[in-house]
Every structure is written in C-alpha cells, then in structure tokens.
Amino acid sequence: MEEFDIVVVGELNVDLILQDLASFPEMGKEKIARGMILTMGSASAILASNLARLGVRVGFAGKLGEDQFAEVVLATLRERGVDTGGIVHDTHSQTGITVALSFPEDYAMVTYMGSMEEYTLEDVPFDYVRRGRHMHLSSYYLQPGLRAGCAELFRRCKEAGLTTSFDPGWDPEEKWDQDIREVLQFVDVLLPNEQEAVHISGRQSTEDALAELGETCEVVVIKLGSRGAVCRVEDKIIRTGTYTVDPVDTTGAGDSFNAGFLFEWLRGSDIEQCLTTGIACGALATTKLGGSTASPTVGELQAFLAEHDQEDILIG
Numbered sequence: 089m090e091e092f093d094i095v096v097v098g099e100l101n102v103d104l105i106l107q108d109l110a111s112f113p114e115m116g117k118e119k120i121a122r123g124m125i126l127t128m129g130s131a132s133a134i135l136a137s138n139l140a141r142l143g144v145r146v147g148f149a150g151k152l153g154e155d156q157f158a159e160v161v162l163a164t165l166r167e168r169g170v171d172t173g174g175i176v177h178d179t180h181s182q183t184g185i186t187v188a189l190s191f192p193e194d195y196a197m198v199t200y201m202g203s204m205e206e207y208t209l210e211d212v213p214f215d216y217v218r219r220g221r222h223m224h225l226s227s228y229y230l231q232p233g234l235r236a237g238c239a240e241l242f243r244r245c246k247e248a249g250l251t252t253s254f255d256p257g258w259d260p261e262e263k264w265d266q267d268i269r270e271v272l273q274f275v276d277v278l279l280p281n282e283q284e285a286v287h288i289s290g291r292q293s294t295e296d297a298l299a300e301l302g303e304t305c306e307v308v309v310i311k312l313g314s315r316g317a318v319c320r321v322e323d324k325i326i327r328t329g330t331y332t333v334d335p336v337d338t339t340g341a342g343d344s345f346n347a348g349f350l351f352e353w354l355r356g357s358d359i360e361q362c363l364t365t366g367i368a369c370g371a372l373a374t375t376k377l378g379g380s381t382a383s384p385t386v387g388e389l390q391a392f393l394a395e396h397d398q399e400d401i402l403i404g
C-alpha cells in the first residue's frame with residue numbers, strides 16, 4: 089500500500105498580515121498597525137494542511153529557501169500532520185512572502201516570489217511523489233519555473249499509476265496561456281472557479297466551459313462562490329446550492345472546497361458526497377479569518393452537516 093493518500097506538489101510562502109491600520113500608507117510617513125499575523129501562506133499548503141486535518145495521509149513536495157520563513161512553513165505543516173519529506177531547500181533563493189495590509193472592506197498585497205519562482209520539474213523528487221496514490225497541483229500560473237514541466241509531471245504520475253487533480257488558480261498576468269491544455273489531458277479531477285474555467289476553455293459561459301473541459305478531464309468541478317458549484321462527470325451534470333453561513337473572510341474558500349471534495353473522492357465516495365463535503369468545507373472556511381483557521385476534523389465536519397439542512401444542497 090502507498091504511504092500517502094495524496095502528495096501535493098506546489099508553491100510555499102509565508103503571509104505577513106498587518107491589521108487595524110488607521111489609514112493607508114503614504115510615502116515618507118510611518119503608520120502603526122495594531123494587529124499582526126505571520127503565518128504559513130499558499131493555496132497548496134492550505135489544501136495540504138486542511139486534508140491532513142481530515143485525517144488524510146498527506147505528503148508535500150515543494151521548495152523553500154534556507155531561512156527563518158522556511159522554518160515557519162515547515163513547523164506549521166508538521167504541526168498539522170503533513171509530511172514535509174519532499175520539500176527541498178535552495179541556498180540561492182529566499183522563501184517567498186506576501187505582505188497584506190488588511191482593512192475591513194478590502195486588502196492591498198505585495199508578494200515577493202522568491203523560491204516559488206525558482207521551483208522546476210528537476211526539483212520535484214519523483215521517487216517521493218510516487219509514494220502517494222494521488223498527486224495534486226494548485227497555482228499553475230504562480231509557478232513560472234514549474235509550468236514548462238507541469239504536463240510532464242502529470243504524465244509521469246499517470247504512467248506510475250497515480251490519479252491526479254489540478255486547481256489552476258488565477259493567472260495574475262491574465263494571459264491564460266494555452267500550454268495548460270497539455271496538462272489537462274493527464275488530469276482526472278479539474279477544480280477551477282468560474283472565471284478560470286471560462287478563460288482556460290476560451291468559452292463564453294460556465295455551461296460551455298464545463299462541456300469543453302469535460303471533453304478532456306473525467307471530473308470537472310467549477311466553483312461558483314456563494315452560488316455553490318457545478319460538476320460534470322462523464323455526461324452527468326450536478327449543480328449544488330450552498331450552506332448558509334455568516335461569511336467573515338473568503339480567503340482559501342476554494343482550497344477548503346478542494347480539501348473536502350478530495351477527502352471524499354480519495355476514499356471512494358460517490359460524486360454527490362464529494363460535492364456536499366466540498367461545499368460544507370468551503371462554507372466553513374468563510375466563517376473565520378484566514379484559509380485554514382476554520383478547517384474541520386471529521387468530527388467537526390459531521391457536526392456541521394448534522395446541524396445544517398441537506399435539502400436543496402444538490403439541485404441536480
């Protein structure tokens with residue numbers, strides 16, 4: 089039996105969040121922030137840690153610098169039960185950081201990419217990846233070094249008998265390079281949001297994007313924010329609603345949805361259950377600040393599902 093249920097390959101960084109600023113920064117002046125959090129960032133790390141919290145055996149392959157920020161990421165992943173044996177350290181680059189100025193209605197962010205930019209296929213320890221039965225990759229467009237080798241990584245995984253999933257994420261350059269098509273042919277479960285699906289497929293509507301992407305990938309799930317999700321498996325289309333919660337912060341809702349969906353998919357649950365758990369984890373994620381704070385254990389997930397009405401969740 090494989091050692092890991094899933095190996096996540098992807099970007100790692102830290103987030104420095106400054107809160108409670110009286111006003112926006114100005115050149116030549118100093119402002120005081122009344123709140124500060126230095127925490128593990130990145131979509132891939134949030135997914136890995138949320139899966140581990142659900143009891144999934146998770147391995148991680150990625151790249152960090154050799155610095156104090158790398159220690160923050162490693163310590164957090166380990167504390168959450170993620171195996172970090174596939175992470176390599178680069179002496180030539182620093183661990184990336186996102187500095188976010190958080191205001192009640194909005195935020196301003198600056199990112200230094202560091203080792204995220206330098207990560208390439210050659211850095212991915214394939215012997216480690218194949219210790220899992222499934223490989224997941226997020227944030228395709230945030231990993232310029234890995235992009236060229238991404239299709240090859242997925243191809244090798246399929247060849248070695250692993251199943252695969254892929255959340256491409258947003259393209260900050262908004263170029264939506266069609267090289268991604270090469271990757272899709274080796275993807276079993278594709279997990280974009282609505283805008284990403286439309287841009288990648290080159291179609292105008294979510295329905296057309298779902299049909300187009302479903303030609304290549306066995307399972308396509310398009311996340312629709314507060315409207316839930318829509319999924320295509322073979323020729324079957326399933327729509328969901330959402331659980332009603334009081335959203336505080338939607339950061340990481342997509343990654344939390346992925347964690348819930350993959351948790352069920354990896355243990356062979358039917359697609360309806362995968363979607364139900366995905367939208368439950370997505371909804372839960374919005375109830376607290378940050379992408380991992382509200383991430384449930386199996387017990388907490390069951391309690392949430394028991395408390396909330398299941399009717400109208402699967403629209404069909």
Ligand SMILES: Nc1ncnc2c1ncn2[C@@H]1O[C@H](COP(=O)(O)OP(=O)(O)OP(=O)(O)O)[C@@H](O)[C@H]1O
Pocket residue numbers: 280281282311312313314315316317330331332333335338339340341342343345366367368369370371374
């Ligand atoms: N306001 C909300 N209320 C209830 N559920 C929500 C809300 N926002 C998001 N969700 C749930 O979380 C899931 C994922 O959110 P979303 O569609 O925003 O993903 P995303 O755009 O990939 O997010 P991310 O920015 O984290 O990548 C949705 O499919 C939905 O089930």
Ligand SMILES: [Mg+2]
Pocket residue numbers: 255257258280281342343
């Ligand atoms: Mg997303």
